[in-house]
Amino acid sequence: MYNFGIAIHGGAGTILKSKMTPEKERAYKDALSIALEAGYARLSSNGTALQAVEDAIEQLENSPLFNAGKGAVFNAVGQHEMDASIMDGKSLHAGAIAAVRNLKNPIKLAHKVLLHSDHVLLIGDGARQFASAFDIEFESDQYFHDELRYQQWQKIKGSENFQLDHAREDKKYLGTVGAVALDQHGNLAAGTSTGGMTNKKFGRVGDSPIIGAGNYANNNTCAISCTGSGEFLMRASTAYDISCRMEYKGLSLEDAAREAVMDRLTQIGGDGGIIGIDRQGNITMPFNCEGMYRASKNQQQTVIKIYKE
Amino acid sequence: MYNFGIAIHGGAGTILKSKMTPEKERAYKDALSIALEAGYARLSSNGTALQAVEDAIEQLENSPLFNAGKGAVFNAVGQHEMDASIMDGKSLHAGAIAAVRNLKNPIKLAHKVLLHSDHVLLIGDGARQFASAFDIEFESDQYFHDELRYQQWQKIKGSENFQLDHAREDKKYLGTVGAVALDQHGNLAAGTSTGGMTNKKFGRVGDSPIIGAGNYANNNTCAISCTGSGEFLMRASTAYDISCRMEYKGLSLEDAAREAVMDRLTQIGGDGGIIGIDRQGNITMPFNCEGMYRASKNQQQTVIKIYKE
Numbered sequence: 001m002y003n004f005g006i007a008i009h010g011g012a013g014t015i016l017k018s019k020m021t022p023e024k025e026r027a028y029k030d031a032l033s034i035a036l037e038a039g040y041a042r043l044s045s046n047g048t049a050l051q052a053v054e055d056a057i058e059q060l061e062n063s064p065l066f067n068a069g070k071g072a073v074f075n076a077v078g079q080h081e082m083d084a085s086i087m088d089g090k091s092l093h094a095g096a097i098a099a100v101r102n103l104k105n106p107i108k109l110a111h112k113v114l115l116h117s118d119h120v121l122l123i124g125d126g127a128r129q130f131a132s133a134f135d136i137e138f139e140s141d142q143y144f145h146d147e148l149r150y151q152q153w154q155k156i157k158g159s160e161n162f163q164l165d166h167a168r169e170d171k172k173y174l175g176t177v178g179a180v181a182l183d184q185h186g187n188l189a190a191g192t193s194t195g196g197m198t199n200k201k202f203g204r205v206g207d208s209p210i211i212g213a214g215n216y217a218n219n220n221t222c223a224i225s226c227t228g229s230g231e232f233l234m235r236a237s238t239a240y241d242i243s244c245r246m247e248y249k250g251l252s253l254e255d256a257a258r259e260a261v262m263d264r265l266t267q268i269g270g271d272g273g274i275i276g277i278d279r280q281g282n283i284t285m286p287f288n289c290e291g292m293y294r295a296s297k298n299q300q301q302t303v304i305k306i307y308k309e
Numbered sequence: 310m311y312n313f314g315i316a317i318h319g320g321a322g323t324i325l326k327s328k329m330t331p332e333k334e335r336a337y338k339d340a341l342s343i344a345l346e347a348g349y350a351r352l353s354s355n356g357t358a359l360q361a362v363e364d365a366i367e368q369l370e371n372s373p374l375f376n377a378g379k380g381a382v383f384n385a386v387g388q389h390e391m392d393a394s395i396m397d398g399k400s401l402h403a404g405a406i407a408a409v410r411n412l413k414n415p416i417k418l419a420h421k422v423l424l425h426s427d428h429v430l431l432i433g434d435g436a437r438q439f440a441s442a443f444d445i446e447f448e449s450d451q452y453f454h455d456e457l458r459y460q461q462w463q464k465i466k467g468s469e470n471f472q473l474d475h476a477r478e479d480k481k482y483l484g485t486v487g488a489v490a491l492d493q494h495g496n497l498a499a500g501t502s503t504g505g506m507t508n509k510k511f512g513r514v515g516d517s518p519i520i521g522a523g524n525y526a527n528n529n530t531c532a533i534s535c536t537g538s539g540e541f542l543m544r545a546s547t548a549y550d551i552s553c554r555m556e557y558k559g560l561s562l563e564d565a566a567r568e569a570v571m572d573r574l575t576q577i578g579g580d581g582g583i584i585g586i587d588r589q590g591n592i593t594m595p596f597n598c599e600g601m602y603r604a605s606k607n608q609q610q611t612v613i614k615i616y617k618e
Contacts, residue, residue, distance in 0.1 A: 092544050092577055098514075099432060119513045120543045123408060124433055126512025203435025204428045205407075212521045212546035231429045235401050237521035237549040244550070248557035268401055 002186040003281030005298030006039040008032065008056050010066040011175040012227045012273040015291030017307050028065055029304050032295040035059035036304070039179055040297045049181040049189035049223070050088050050111070057084075057107040057191050060177035064146050066293070067175025069105055072144055072195025074153035080144040082195055083209040084110040085121075089188030089217035094120050096209040097127040102144075104137040107193045110209070112136065121209060149198070156199045176208055178225025180217070180277045188277065190215050190223035190239070197230075206230025212240035219279060221246040222253050227292065228265070228272010236264050242276060253278040261286045311495040312590030314607030315348040317341065317365050319375040320484040321536045321582040324600030326616050337374055338613050341604040344368035345613070348488055349606045358490040358498035358532070359397050359420070366393075366416040366500050369486035373455050375602070376484025378414055381453055381504025383462035389453040391504055392518040393419040394430075398497030398526035403429050405518040406436040411453075413446040416502045419518070421445065430518060458507070465508045485517055487534025489526070489586045497586065499524050499532035499548070506539075515539025521549035528588060530555040531562050536601065537574070537581010545573050551585060562587040570595045 010032060039056030043049070061069025072080040084106035085096035095114030098121065103109055112134050113122055122130050131138075176194040183189075192215040194208040207214030207230040214230065216239035217223035224239040233239075238260055245256035257276050265272065266288050273287025275294060283296045285305075295304040319341060348365030352358070370378025381389040393415035394405035404423030407430065412418055421443050422431055431439050440447075485503040492498075501524040503517040516523030516539040523539065525548035526532035533548040542548075547569055554565035566585050574581065575597050582596025584603060592605045594614075604613040 087544075094544055117511070118540065119511065120540045121514045121519075123512035123514055126510060130511040201435060202426070202428070202439040203432035205430045205432055210430075210519055210521075211543050212519075212549060216546075231427065234429045234520050235396075235403055237525075237546060240521060240546040240549055241553070244553035244557055248553055 001184050002182060003298060004043045004182050004184045005277060005281050005283060005296065006036065006043060006052055006056060006179060006181040007275040007277055007283045007285060007296035008035050008039065008060065008179045008294065009225065009227055009273065009275045009285070010060055010177050010293030012287045012292035013271065013289050015293070015306060025306065028293055028306060031060070031063040031065050032293060032304050036295045036297050039181060043181060043183055046184050049183040049187045050086065052181040052183065053086060053179040053189045053191040054107055054111050056179040057177055057193050058105050061105050061107060061193055066177045067195045068177040068193040070144060071146060071149070073149050073175065073198040075196065076199050076201035078153070080195055082106040082193070083205060084191070084193035085209045085211060085215040086110045086114055086191040087189065087211060087215055087217040088114065089219040089223055092218060094211045096121045096211060098123045098205045098209040099203060100124065100127045102138045102141070104139045107191050109136050110191070120211060152198050176227035178227060178275060180223035180225050180275050182277050182279065182281050186219065186279060188217045188219050188223040188279065190217040190225050192225045207233035210234055212237045214239060216240050216243055218243055222276050222278045224274055224276045226272060226274045228289070229270045232265060232268055232270025233272060236268060236270065238265055238274065242274065253282050254284045257284045257286050261288055310493050311491060312607060313352045313491050313493045314586060314590045314592060314605065315345065315352060315361055315365060315488060315490040316584040316586055316592045316594060316605035317344050317348065317369065317488045317603065318534065318536055318582065318584045318594070319369055319486050319602030321596045321601035322580065322598050324602070324615060334615065337602055337615060340369070340372040340374050341602060341613050345604045345606050348490060352490060352492055355493055358492040358496045359395065361490040361492065362395060362488040362498045362500040363416055363420050365488040366486055366502050367414050370414050370416060370502055375486045376504045377486040377502040379453060380455060380458070382458050382484065382507040384505065385508050385510035387462065389504055391415040391502070392514060393500070393502035394518045394520060394524040395419045395423055395500040396498065396520060396524055396526040397423065398528040398532055401527060403520045405430045405520060407432045407514045407518040408512060409433065409436045411447045411450070413448045416500050418445050419500070429520060461507050485536035487536060487584060489532035489534050489584050491586050491588065491590050495528065495588060497526045497528050497532040497588065499526040499534050501534045516542035519543055521546045523548060525549050525552055527552055531585050531587045533583055533585045535581060535583045538579045541574060541577055541579025542581060545577060545579065547574055547583065551583065562591050563593045566593045566595050570597055
């Protein structure tokens with residue numbers, strides 16, 4: 001039996017202990033724990049890595065704390081447009097959706113694309129039309145309304161500014177959620193989901209629904225989910241870059257991820273972090289900014305962290 | 310001075326000499342030559358690789374023979390939806406657009422995204438809105454009407470079938486155009502443009518606008534443009550895979566491209582090919598199907614080919 005396990009993230013960026021109250025910290029950790037346990041329970045009961053990834057991300061999407069699903073930010077016209085992707089490390093099949101509105105759980109639609117479509121990426125109204133053949137839940141705009149995020153949007157609405165989720169005193173929290181898992185059969189999977197950037201316009205799509213950029217899984221190497229400044233993660237193909245450094249340079253997951261995030265991504269000016277797991281169940285969660293909401297669990301230990309340590 | 314040069318493609322797939330008339334063959338070769346010379350002229354007069362790539366692709370987009378720009382196929386509702394991307398190997402900046410209608414030259418809008426946006430990928434109506442700030446030409450539906458492509462669409466309209474450009478007797482021609490160039494200053498660039506798949510629906514987006522999948526450029530390694538079954542190229546991150554095999558395995562461009570196309574892409578069942586150029590001006594144009602419309606030119610030689618040789 002493989003050393004199964006799961007890692008999740010709820011976004012990275014300027015997350016400072018000095019700005020956090022004990023209550024808020026508790027709320028974030030509780031939300032991470034719920035998602036972590038949902039995914040781990042699936043693995044413990046011999047479920048697939050793919051399903052564990054979906055289960056964990058579903059919980060993160062259902063929390064108002066993270067920029068995905070219910071907590072998705074407002075775009076330039078006050079809507080919530082969501083992106084998500086999921087990849088199966090065994091078959092190398094993938095599914096992704098971008099710029100879809102009113103989806104309760106974007107990760108579930110991405111999973112349907114993986115399972116029931118010859119395509120990898122479906123966008124906008126077309127993806128919504130694809131969803132109609134399946135039991136996919138949509139919610140009213142009211143479901144996604146959050147007063148804090150609404151105020152964030154009001155502050156920059158009508159300006160040329162974009163914000164990666166919300167800026168606190170001009171600091172950035174780069175909102176995305178993700179999960180990676182290794183199941184008892186040795187199969188890897190990765191998933192990523194986001195509401196994008198506050199006040200985004202022009203149909204901007206970031207790294208989260210892009211296979212190789214924000215998400216990648218391959219049983220021969222690793223499963224990776226990224227969070228951070230999406231444009232930089234796209235230009236660096238960060239998720240696949242980690243896999244290539246393992247496959248072609250023979251690096252460990254930890255070394256490959258460190259090079260990709262601390263060297264490559266940092267060199268081009270990108271902020272963010274990744275979670276990764278390999279075939280042996282090794283887990284790594286590096287980031288090059290102040291903090292990353294993150295957690296991991298296997299038979300040996302449970303980790304839930306926010307700041308650098 | 311660097312050994313500047315350019316390579317272009319007009320798609321790959323089941324292109325059989327037995328199905329081609331001398332007149333058609335001449336028309337394709339003439340169209341490739343016009344694009345090749347446009348890009349090469351830019352390089353000869355000390356222009357940038359980026360501009361040479363745009364110039365060559367503009368000509369391919371203006372030809373009705375290739376599935377991009379004027380020759381774009383019909384989607385499921387009789388529209389022409391286009392995708393394109395361009396990347397600068399010097400800065401690693403990139404611009405891409407997807408699912409934009411009525412664009413005369415999609416590559417020009419992708420280039421505007423690269424130059425004038427903090428974003429990498431803009432889609433649909435949002436990308437169209439972004440275009441309005443620039444001198445970007447739009448054309449009527451009539452401009453894109455082509456009787457042959459219309460008949461291809463009529464054959465499968467209303468069915469669940471998708472075709473990669475057009476099937477001839479159930480054989481596939483996988484339509485995309487692309488260009489890669491090295492300029493006199495040693496800078497690399499890559500561009501890709503497509504009209505997608507005949508009868509496509511659900512907002513399907515393929516590899517062409519995805520940095521790392523259908524397009525990639527990095528002065529440290531190579532510039533790559535792909536064509537073929539887009540979903541497989543996305544799952545294999547083919548363009549970035551070639552760069553990684555050079556950077557991390559120390560392979561030549563030719564060996565890296567051969568491994569990525571003949572081994573990796575073929576193993577997962579994908580059809581297609583790539584054009585690539587490296588910092589030394591070496592050019593490679595491998596494909597794993599019957600043919601690929603392709604051409605290259607540098608100070609030593611001019612090549613224009615269609616079939617396997």
